Amino acid sequence: MDILILVAIIAVVAVVAISALSITLRRREPAPPPSRVEEGEEKARERAGEPGEPQIGDDASVGVDEERRTIEDVALPPAEEAEALAEPEAPPIEVPEPTAGRLVRLRARLARSQNTLGRGLLTLLSRERLDDETWDEIEDTLLTADVGVGPTQELVGRLRERVRVLGTRTPEELRALLREELLALVGTDLDRAVHTEGGVSESGEERPAVVLVVGVNGTGKTTTTGKLARVLVADGRSVVLGAADTFRAAAADQLQTWGQRVGARTVRGPEGGDPASVAFDAVREGIAEGADVVLVDTAGRLHTKAGLMDELGKVKRVVEKQGPVNEVLLVLDATTGQNGLVQARVFAEVVDVTGIALTKLDGTAKGGIVVAVQRELGVPVKLVGLGEGPDDLAPFDPEAFVDALIG
């Protein structure tokens, strides 16, 4: 019996010891991760405003017991304001280079491409004996540079005569002689100003000057219109551009980009639309804005002369309903040589060309085209393009041009 009581006591003590040990061990074990349900309960408590652990994205400046705003509570800006905010920033307006002395600045570029003409002539003239063969070579050099047959014969005739009369001929004398004769051929007394002075209408309203830019596509017409806008803006004039070349949508985009760069508005119409109506709208816009000059870029498809005549004639007539056209600038590509002269003739028959813008003179040794085209049309070269840069358009200056020719 005593033994039984002893065994029972030992058993009770063992049970108590084991359960005490297991409680101690359980206390040391880490707490199991909360179940999804428990997590949800925690967030619900937070949303209900109960204090909890700080969360990512919480605003430290907002007290935990302050009322939280939901997306519905946040007032959105009005639609126009939101649109304005979303609009990309307008590109900064550029300040074009001043036009004064541009041809002098670009002289090196012109001289580089015209070397063959000037150097060739001077080398030939400096020969020991100026015989018929040498004079023929001088003639060939001038013809190769696109001076044209008539002006070449004139120049050679005069040079021959003066060299004969002069007798002695030092390199300086020959250079001066050639310069004088080339200058006479290019012409120093022609009106080379691009007419951009507006006027006053019969009703006493100020009206802008209107310049039509015409020429075959690819000659640099749009580029020249854009560059001319920069020249005018550089001189403190306000400009409206008319993208009447509706034949090619990219031409209007191109013109608009030129305009945006100097803060000039571009009036454009639908692709394939009526060029005359765009030109009319551009002039109307120019009058309304009180602009100084409206430059109208036209299309120059040469499918048929009659078609071109219809289109350009209509553009001019329609524009003239609001006032005179002050200048019709024909853009010619100097690198196309005689082909350019044929184009020039066609355009001159269609509209009264009043000035020529000769482009790409930087890329050709055929500067003689200046002489040929003036002779052909009886119209002065007023502007020359000397590169693809935005300010590579210069007012034509005969002296700087001839100096560049003979180096």
Ligand SMILES: Nc1nc2c(ncn2[C@@H]2O[C@H](COP(=O)(O)OP(=O)(O)OP(=O)(O)O)[C@@H](O)[C@H]2O)c(=O)[nH]1
């Ligand atoms: N090197 C050089 N390139 C020029 C000059 N003028 C224009 N160009 C380039 O000639 C190309 C044709 O110019 P555009 O102005 O597009 O010719 P476009 O006559 O208006 O032709 P469309 O837009 O098709 O009507 C462009 O790559 C111009 O950068 C210049 O004086 N020198």
